[in-house]
Amino acid sequence: MNQPLAYVHPGAKIARNVVVEPFTTIHNNVKIGSGTWIGSNVTIMEGAVIGKNCRIFPGAVISAIPQDLKFEGEDSLTVIGNDVTIRECVTINRGTSASGKTVIGNNCLLMATAHVAHDCVIGDNAIIVNGVALGGHVIIGKHAILGGLSAVHQFIHIGDHAMVSGGSLVRKDVPPYTKAAKEPLSYVGINSIGLRRRGFSTEKIREIQNIYRILYQKNYNNSQALGIIEAEMEATNERDEIIQFIKNSQRGIMKGYFSN
Structure with missing residues (x-):
C-alpha cells in the first residue's frame, strides 16, 4: 500500500497487501487484514478491526461513534470478519459500554446505504440489503437475509436462516428458519428454498x-x-x-x- 492521495494515520496497523484507493481516510487505532480492498472516499475511524479479503466501497463510514446520547466517549470497537463486502455509503457504528463492540461476521454482504447501529451482532453469511436500518443491540443470525429498506427496532433478535421481506418494520423477534412478511410482521412459512x-x-x-x-x-x-x-x-x-x-x-x- 502506497497511496499518496489517501490519509493513513501512523498508528493504524495495515497489512502489506491492503489496497487503499485515493481520498480515503484511516484513523488511529485501526487494524486491517491482508488482501482487503478499500475504495475511494471511505472513512475508517478509531476502533475498527477489519479482517482479511474484505471489500469496502466508496462512501462507507466504518466505526464512527454511536448515535446514542448515553455514549460518553468510552473505548469500543467495530469488529469485521473476513471476506466481508461493504457496499457504497454503508455506515457501521462502534459499540458502547453495554457490550464494547459492534460485530460483523465472516462472508457477510452489506448492500448500499445500510446502517448498522452500536452493539449490533451480525452472524456469518448474513445479507443486509440496500437501505436496511438496524437499531442498537440487534442480533442477526447466520445466513439471515433482511430485505431492502427494512427497519429493525433496537434489541431485536433475528434467528439463523430467517428471511425478512423488503420494507418490513421489525418490532418483534423473528425465529430461526422462518420467512417474515406482511404488516404487522408475521410468520408466512419457513425459508425452505434457502x-x-x-x-x-x-x-x-x-x-x-x-x-x-x-x-x-x-x-x-x-x-x-x-x-x-x-x-x-x-x-x-x-x-x-x-x-x-x-x-x-x-x-x-x-x-x-x-x-x-
Whole structure:
C-alpha cells in the first residue's frame, strides 16, 4: 500500500497487501487484514478491526461513534470478519459500554446505504440489503437475509436462516428458519428454498415445518405450543434451537399471519 492521495494515520496497523484507493481516510487505532480492498472516499475511524479479503466501497463510514446520547466517549470497537463486502455509503457504528463492540461476521454482504447501529451482532453469511436500518443491540443470525429498506427496532433478535421481506418494520423477534412478511410482521412459512440451497435435507425441512405448524397454525399460545413440541417432537439441534430462541426472546416473537 502506497497511496499518496489517501490519509493513513501512523498508528493504524495495515497489512502489506491492503489496497487503499485515493481520498480515503484511516484513523488511529485501526487494524486491517491482508488482501482487503478499500475504495475511494471511505472513512475508517478509531476502533475498527477489519479482517482479511474484505471489500469496502466508496462512501462507507466504518466505526464512527454511536448515535446514542448515553455514549460518553468510552473505548469500543467495530469488529469485521473476513471476506466481508461493504457496499457504497454503508455506515457501521462502534459499540458502547453495554457490550464494547459492534460485530460483523465472516462472508457477510452489506448492500448500499445500510446502517448498522452500536452493539449490533451480525452472524456469518448474513445479507443486509440496500437501505436496511438496524437499531442498537440487534442480533442477526447466520445466513439471515433482511430485505431492502427494512427497519429493525433496537434489541431485536433475528434467528439463523430467517428471511425478512423488503420494507418490513421489525418490532418483534423473528425465529430461526422462518420467512417474515406482511404488516404487522408475521410468520408466512419457513425459508425452505434457502434451507435447501444450504444443504438441509427434505426430512429436516419437514421437521422444521412441523414445529412451526404447532407454533403458528394450531391456535395454541406459545407456552402450550412449546410444551407440545418438547413432548412430541424428537430432540434435534434444530428443534432445541427454536425452543431456546422462543424461551429467550425478550421482546416476544412475531405473530402468525392469521392471528388476531
